[in-house]
Amino acid sequence: MDIHELSVRRDGVFTTREALDCGVSESAIARRMASGAWTEVAHGVHLVAGHPRGARAQxxxxxxxxHKNAVLGGAAAAWWLGLCSEEPRKHLVFTQTRGRARRSSATAVSRYRELDDEDVVVRDGLRTTAADLTVLEASLVLGLSFMDSALLSGRVTPETLADVHARYPKRHGAGKASAYLRLIGDGARSEAERLTVRILRAAGISGWVANLPACGYVIDFAFPDRKVAVEIDGFAYHRDAAAFQRDRTKRNALMRNGWHVLNYTWADLVDRPDQVAAEIAAALRSSSARSA
Known part of the structure; x- marks a missing residue:
């Protein structure tokens, strides 16, 4: 492969070592840098003039x-692998070489970790963590909803996530990931109720009743005086079409009978508790204003 083909395939980015391997001499490299045809954007890393320094190049x-054998991980790897759409601002980079890794890019956050071969893939010429490890690492930044979405896509399973989690038990963020896996594994109804109660009490919201029968259904958390219902949905990857339709039928029945219905997911409770509390409080104020 010549250097032109390599640069096209790699978003205009390549290393000095790769240029040499393509047959470009050291003097030719120096001339291209002096002319502005190539720019050294990091130590030993070049960008061809005319190629935008976009998200992929960065x-x-x-x-x-x-490092030449470094591995992209976390939310940046999730974006690179197509597991999420948000372009990263920072890049978690794993180095498997002991000692202080160089950090010539302002966006690189380097961390030493020895990775099993099965947890590293090459996508478009870039080494990244494989899907399961990527999901575990990215969920620390993107939240439980990201893990739920990845499970729903079928790219990972609870079993494969648990396997890769067990391979790196002492890694940074392992405790938070372990808590997420426990929730994903059983999604215990009682735990959802306890979490909702903690959110309501922390926000000073009172007047609710748990598991209130109404309209032929049971409302998870009801404010009967205001006719505000709070429903806690399960994880998306657990739900099938029948369960989805049952919830919609329940919601429609409550609304026909004058209830204001708020639906929240596990991810809302875990990742956005303040937002949940604020929306419930706003619904209660609105209901009070209407009845005044």
């Missing part, structure tokens, strides 16, 4: 600036 620069 991800490559971040990884190559740390």
């Amino acid at each position: 991800a490559r620069i971040a990884v190559l600036s740390v």
Whole structure:
């Protein structure tokens, strides 16, 4: 492969070593840098003039600036693998070489970790963590809803997530990931209720009744004086079409009978408790104003 083909395939980014391997001499590299045809964007990492320094190029620069065998991880790897759509601002980069890794890119956050071969993949010429490890790492930043979405896509399963979690029990963020896996594994109704109660009490919201029968159904958390119902939905990957339809039928029945219905997911309770409390409080104020 010549250097032109390599640069096209790699978003205009490559290392000095790769250029040499493509047959470009050191003097030719120096001439291209002097002419502005190539820019050294990190130590030993070049960007061809005319190629935008977009998200893909920056991800490559971040990884190559740390080490030739470094691995992209976390939310940045999730984006690279198509598991999420938000372009990363920072790039978690794993280096498997002991000692202080160089960090020539301002967006690279380097962390030493020895990775099993099965947990590293190459996508479009860039080394990244495989899907399961990526989901575990990215969920620490993107939240439980991201893990739920990844499970729903079928790219990972609770079993494969648990397996990779067990391979790195002492890694950064392992405790939070373990808590997420416990919730994903059983999604215990009682735990959802306890979590909702803690959110309501912390916000000073009172007047609720848990598991109130109404309209032929049971409302998870009801404010009967205000006719505000709070329903806690399960994880998306657990739900099938029948369960979805049952919840919609329940919601419609309550609304026909004058209830204001708020639906929240496990991820809302875990990742956005303040938002949940604020929305419930707002619904209660609105209901009070209407009845005044």
